Amino acid sequence: MTQQFEGFLYPPRSSHRTAVHLQVGEEGDILVLGEDGNVLLQALWRELKLSQRVGGSARRLTFSDGAVVETSDNDAVDSIDREHRGTSVASLMHRMERLTPFTLVVLAVTLAVAVSFFKWWLPAASDRMAMTLPPSLLDSIGNQTLKIMDKGFLEPSTLAASDREKFEAQFQRLLGTVPELGQTSTLLFRSAPTLGPNAFALPNGNIVLTDEIIALATNDLQVVGVLAHEISHVENRHIMRSFLRSTSVAVIIVLITGDMAELTEMAIAIPTFMMEMGYSRDFEREADARAVDLMTAIGEDPAHLADMFELMAKNCDEEDCGNTWLSSHPDTRARIASIRGRD
Numbered sequence: 001m002t003q004q005f006e007g008f009l010y011p012p013r014s015s016h017r018t019a020v021h022l023q024v025g026e027e028g029d030i031l032v033l034g035e036d037g038n039v040l041l042q043a044l045w046r047e048l049k050l051s052q053r054v055g056g057s058a059r060r061l062t063f064s065d066g067a068v069v070e071t072s073d074n075d076a077v078d079s080i081d082r083e084h085r086g087t088s089v090a091s092l093m094h095r096m097e098r099l100t101p102f103t104l105v106v107l108a109v110t111l112a113v114a115v116s117f118f119k120w121w122l123p124a125a126s127d128r129m130a131m132t133l134p135p136s137l138l139d140s141i142g143n144q145t146l147k148i149m150d151k152g153f154l155e156p157s158t159l160a161a162s163d164r165e166k167f168e169a170q171f172q173r174l175l176g177t178v179p180e181l182g183q184t185s186t187l188l189f190r191s192a193p194t195l196g197p198n199a200f201a202l203p204n205g206n207i208v209l210t211d212e213i214i215a216l217a218t219n220d221l222q223v224v225g226v227l228a229h230e231i232s233h234v235e236n237r238h239i240m241r242s243f244l245r246s247t248s249v250a251v252i253i254v255l256i257t258g259d260m261a262e263l264t265e266m267a268i269a270i271p272t273f274m275m276e277m278g279y280s281r282d283f284e285r286e287a288d289a290r291a292v293d294l295m296t297a298i299g300e301d302p303a304h305l306a307d308m309f310e311l312m313a314k315n316c317d318e319e320d321c322g323n324t325w326l327s328s329h330p331d332t333r334a335r336i337a338s339i340r341g342r343d
């Protein structure tokens with residue numbers, strides 16, 4: 001919409017004034033017309049210098065050649081200025097339309113840097129941070145996580161001592177193939193009536209095995225397969241890597257402050273995170289592949305893990321799975337095929 005107002009034109013270095021009519025087009029292009037309709041001046045609104053509004057006194061619009069237009073139509077001037085120079089959306093749109101190729105390149109580069117920061121750099125920084133967290137910090141986060149789970153949905157295991165010893169011995173066999181985890185990983189038994197068959201690796205490397213998953217297994221080696229899978233999550237610090245990737249703000253804070261203890265505060269969210277988010281498909285595939293290696297290393301058939309997946313899938317068909325191990329481990333069919341393919 002073209003806007004118009006009246007004023008007086010003072011040519012550069014002259015006090016001789018001429019009555020003029022100003023028209024401002026949608027692009028902010030100004031025409032200064034004489035009384036006979038002749039175009040006396042042409043410019044863009046954003047190139048003008050505009051005097052401040054002081055009460056009802058006349059405003060001065062200074063053109064780049066030094067010519068000045070004086071007008072007392074303050075409202076028109078303010079409204080045009082808002083549209084063509086202000087911060088309104090309309091003004092922004094006008095500016096966008098006027099973007100030069102150079103500005104577009106700068107914008108594109110800025111966007112590309114921002115995208116790569118969040119898509120690649122931050123996950124890589126989160127991974128590096130997760131892999132360098134000191135054991136003492138992981139231990140405090142792990143203990144806190146278990147405490148919250150124990151208060152919430154975990155109950156003491158009712159597994160017979162002889163059964164515990166049996167699985168403990170198998171767990172030690174697996175750990176024997178990953179010497180660097182030997183000192184830090186403990187097998188914990190719990191019951192989880194509301195969760196059902198489940199197992200999970202805590203941030204400090206301890207692994208919780210539920211009575212329900214043991215009850216579902218038709219042979220002990222299926223449980224050993226699950227343990228091998230969980231050990232791989234520990235070995236690759238999947239839980240802290242997933243958690244840090246999801247809380248990029250936490251990573252940025254630690255990078256800035258250098259205070260890793262900040263993470264302990266945030267660890268309160270880990271149990272919920274573990275139950276609701278689970279691991280990425282890539283992490284699961286990595287854990288499956290490593291579980292196959294670990295089972296092979298102790299001379300057992302990795303197909304037991306695939307059998308366990310099938311048992312859980314069948315169990316899910318029969319009753320609502322809720323938060324079972326399977327629901328946090330998607331792509332079951334593909335993973336069973338993949339594990340069997342590696343035999």
Ligand SMILES: [Zn+2]
Pocket residue numbers: 229233279284287329
């Ligand atoms: Zn897993």
